[in-house]
Amino acid sequence: MASGTKRVYEARSKYPDRTKNIENSFAPLTVVIKSLETGILLLSSKEEPVLQVVLSHLAEFARKQDENIVELKKQQLLEVLIEKGIYMYAENVIIRRFALFHITLVLDNTELGEYETEKIAQLLDVCFRFYLKESDEFCIEYLTYIVNLCLRDPKVAQNVLENIEFLEKFKNIFINSDNPDTVLNSIEALHKILQVQSAEEMLEFTTLPGFPVDRIICELTNEFLEIRLAAIKVLKTLLADTSDESVFEPVHRCFFVLQQLVKAFCANPRAPDALGIIEVMATALRSEKMTKLFFEQNLFDQMVEHLKEDMDFLPAEVVCTIISIFAEAAKYERYLPRIHNANITQMLLKCLLNSKPEPAPFVIMGLNRMIAHPEALRTIVAEYENGALSRLVSLVRSPDVSIKTREQAAEFIGSLLISSFRSTSEKLMEINISEALAITLRQGLPELSIDLILSLLAIIESLAANDEYRTTMGEYTPLAEQIAQLLMRSYAHSILVHNIFRCLCTIIDEAPVREVLLSNYIVSSIKRALKSLSNLVKTAVTNFILQTTRFNCFVDAYIDRGILEVLMLFQKHAFCVSTWGPAIESILSKCPTMKFCIRNCLSFTDITAGKDFYVSKRKFEDFRCFQNILRHDCSPLEPVLVVNFDRPSVDADDVICVPSHCLHDVDIAGDQKWAYCKRPADTKLPEFLEALNETLALHGLVENPDRIRRSIDFENVAKRSKIIAEAVNSVMSEDIKILDLNTTEECSRHAVRCHLESLRHIFHTNFIPLGEVRSGCQFERAILFKCFADQIGLPCTLQRSVDGRMLYNEVPLPLEMEKDIHCDKKTLKFMPWRMLRPTHIVDLMYNIGELYPMQCRQALQYLRLY
Known part of the structure; x- marks a missing residue:
């Protein structure tokens, strides 16, 4: 091979000594440990074989008995595992499984309140990363099981919504999982998350893309009962939102x-989850x-058919629960x-009559809706x-x-009274509904x-x-008594007080009801209601x-008893109450005495006939002073004239x-005794009235021509006024000098004052019957004129002057204008008295x-203003 080329194999002269390396390496160490504390300490080891052995050993220890789990809790096994991050980064999957197993074991045997929210949140944070x-x-x-357990704390469950990454993976795993336990715990965890949300938060959360609502619906037919029950709870929460924006x-x-619901129910109506469905x-x-x-x-x-098939095999209570769906459907009349x-109506009636001890509310609700x-x-x-x-x-x-x-x-009873009053009311009266209502109230x-x-x-x-x-209800006095007693205890609820008063108005026409109310603190309740902060x-x-x-x-x-006083004093706080x-x-219209004291005038519709009418010579700025005189005092500083046509003899x-010992400076002659009366008899007034009627009869002016009580004989108003004025003058002209209208002389007032002083000595009190007054000026004469006018049906007012010293009378006498339809006497004579001016x-x-x-x-000039 040419030089410079790379050789594939090259002979070596030296090789490493493997035997020596083995001899120098750390040999395996086996140590027998019998202390739990030492075992827990070994969890800090970085050797995965050690961790696997220790965790396995702790698992075997925990399985032996429940007391061992308590011991592990005392040794703070949970805290150690959280500190180690539950070994989520361990390459050995067995270690991760064992660590999670121990977490679930400890949590299963722990009450929710044993750990603080911060510790639960710390564990949950580790589980999320895991x-x-x-x-x-x-x-x-x-992990799903642990998360489900931790979410039992509402504060922790609320914070889960902020962990978007976890929720996304949680939804994906839930949708794709085939593990029944994972599915169960996922559904339960989801339910806990939904429970801590407001309606707006739940709507936003459930409408996010990927929300596993379809998977939850599918689980309604799951083979495992626990999963079906969990799915039912979640769906019940989701379906509570009936808005168009819901999931x-x-x-x-x-x-x-x-x-799915119908399918699950029809598959087995007697299944444990059937009622939940x-x-x-x-x-x-x-x-x-x-x-x-x-x-x-x-x-x-389909539901009705299966219900009829299984009705004979199901308990009555179960059947009554099942038909609740028909009670809900009955809300829609079509x-x-x-x-x-x-035949649902008959089923509901059967449940009403046969359910023991009581029918469910929806049974009665369904019947109530069916009456439409x-x-x-x-x-x-x-x-x-x-x-x-x-x-x-x-x-x-x-x-x-x-x-x-x-x-x-x-x-339901109230609805039946509206829909079928005759049959229902007759039956209720037969079974003595008044007693039942009183017992209930x-x-x-x-x-x-x-x-x-x-x-x-x-x-x-x-x-x-x-x-x-x-x-009939009014005669059963305990009913009215219980309503009055209930009113006293109901002022924390304005709507209830409002309805009680409205109910009392419907039965107040019965005399026994009025007696019971007045004797059962209705006046105190009215005072409290008038001082309420509620306009209702x-x-x-x-x-x-x-x-x-x-x-x-x-x-x-x-x-x-002070109701009028409260009404008068609290007017400034009732500006939003139109009926105040x-x-x-x-009240004042039925009591001319108090109206004249407060308003200083009586209108055409204020009639003095029928009861005592008291008029004081003194003008009161505070009507309560006059009330105290009428209640307690017998000798006010000024005379009080008493008018009554119906008491010829004193009661x-x-x-x-x-008592005689109270008369130190009084010369008592013989057996004469001193007595006084604030409601004196008046024998003269009826005689004066009879004479007046005779005079009117001579002139044909006793009754109105059309014999209609509310019609007004305008043609004869002046004539009748003239006759009444002359009758008044004939009664009160004793020692009175007739003066000219243009004079400024006031000498007749002194004569009247002396005459009233004499009457006060005669009656031993300042309460003087008007018929005994024979000398009178404008003040006394105006009172008598008003009283006579009220007796014969002549519209007349009684007014007090600004300084309070003078009284005068006004009458309505329209001035007809030609071709003015609004002043036509034929129209005016039928005008209500309250519209007269x-x-x-x-x-006089x-x-x-x-x-x-x-x-x-x-x-x-007559009013001494000119």
Whole structure:
């Protein structure tokens, strides 16, 4: 071979001595270790054979008994493995499997609260890195299981959403895995992730590309029960979102999940997961799109056929649970005929009557929805004879029944009263619904839910629409008592207070109800409601006041027990309550005494007849001062004139005797006793009124020509005013000098003051009956004129001047203009009194009976303003 070429083989003169190398190398070492602590220490070795042997040995130790696992936990095996990264970088796959095995072993025997969230998050972080680089199927199985266990901590589960890389690989492995354990733990882990998300986060997460919803649907027919149950839980969560943007927005996916559910159920209706499948299907059918597919694709018929085949072999409770899907479908009225024709109504009724101890809420809900179909309603009403309605009432009143069932039963009764009032109400009254309602309401909050109470109140309102039933319920006083007691305990819930007041308005026409309410702290409840911060509550209570001022007992209670005071003082806090002002006016309109004290005027519609009318000579800035005089004081500084046409003799209970030891400076002659009365008798006023009526009769002015009470005889307003004014003058002209309108002389006031002083000594009090007053100026005469006018039906006002010293009367006397249809007397005479406007002032002192147009010179002179 030529020089320079490379030789393939070249002889060597020296070779390495392999024997010597073997002699110098480290020989294998076998050491017997009997200490667990030492074994744990060997986990820090870098030799994979050592790690494999130690991990294997620890596994055998752990399998012997559970106490050994506890010992491993004490030796902090979990912390050591986390510190070593669970040997995720070990080339020997056996080491990785053993390490993961020990992690699962420790976690299986650990309660969730034993480790802090930080430690769980640290373990999960290592598992995530392990998961991303691992391809071994067994390791993936272990890792999935560990992740599933760690996600039991909600804080940890929330942080998983930030690890995008893990989620992507997690979804890919789940979709492609054939390992049942991996599939099971993946589904359960996914369910835990969904549970910690809000509705918006779940929508965003589930609609990401690659979300394994189709794989989950497929697992509904898996051969392993655990996987089917896990898939059912996830689907139930996903199907709760019925919006168009959810993961089930595609129609093909909706049909696929319904088809799988029906297939899984029909395969074995008695399987352990059958009821879970029914729950998922019921959740799915809350969506109109799902329900439409369920009926159009004949899945409904398929379900019904299998249910009928297996009904005789299934327990009644299971059958009642299965038909919950039909209760959900009944939400859509267009499918009710098919549901009823499939005999579902009878199935629901059978469950209602036969379920022990109680039917599920959806059974009653389904029946409630079925009443929208006439045939179904007839079927339900026909079952009254078999105790269907009695069963509902017993469910409502029983505290042992779940609150959801009681709510549905009460709502169902209310719906039946609307759809079939006559049959339902008659049956309810037969079974004494008043007693059942009272017993139920006695349980009170929080035993009863707000929804249940609202339904009970709605039942009362429906029955009270019938006068006969309202009377029957009103006579059962415990019902009204329980409503009043419930109101006192319900002010934390404004909607409940609102409905209670509305319910009371429907039964307040019954006298026993009014007595019970006034004796059961309804006044305290009204005060509290008026001071509420809720406009809803204030609107409800003022509406109640408007409804109840028809009854004198309530008006007296509102005035005497402080309701009017609260209404007046809290007006500035009720600017958003439109009924606040009308509530005040409704009370005042029934009590002319307080209205005149507060408003200093009485309008045409404020009638003084029918009760005592008190007018003080003094003008009060605060009406409560006058109230205290009426309640407590017997000798106010100024006289109080009392008007009453209906008390010719004094009531003995109203006379108060003054003890003799209280009369130190009074000369008591003989056996004379001192007594006073704030409600004195008045024998003269009826006589004056009778004389007035005789005078009016002579002139043909007693009644209005058309004999219509609300019509106004404008032709004779001036004539009747003149006659009343002359009657007033004839009564109160004693020692009164008739002066000219243009004079400024006021000497007659002194005579009146002396006369009233004399009357005060006669009656031993400043409460003086008006009929005894024989000397009067504008003040006294205006009161008598108003009272006479109210008795004969003449529209008249009573006004107090600004300084409070003078009273005067106004009457409506429209001035007709030619060819003005708005001033046609034929139209005006039928005008309601509340729409009349005062036009003339009545002269009671100077030119007796003259009518002066308002703002004219004579009117201003009469009021001493000119």
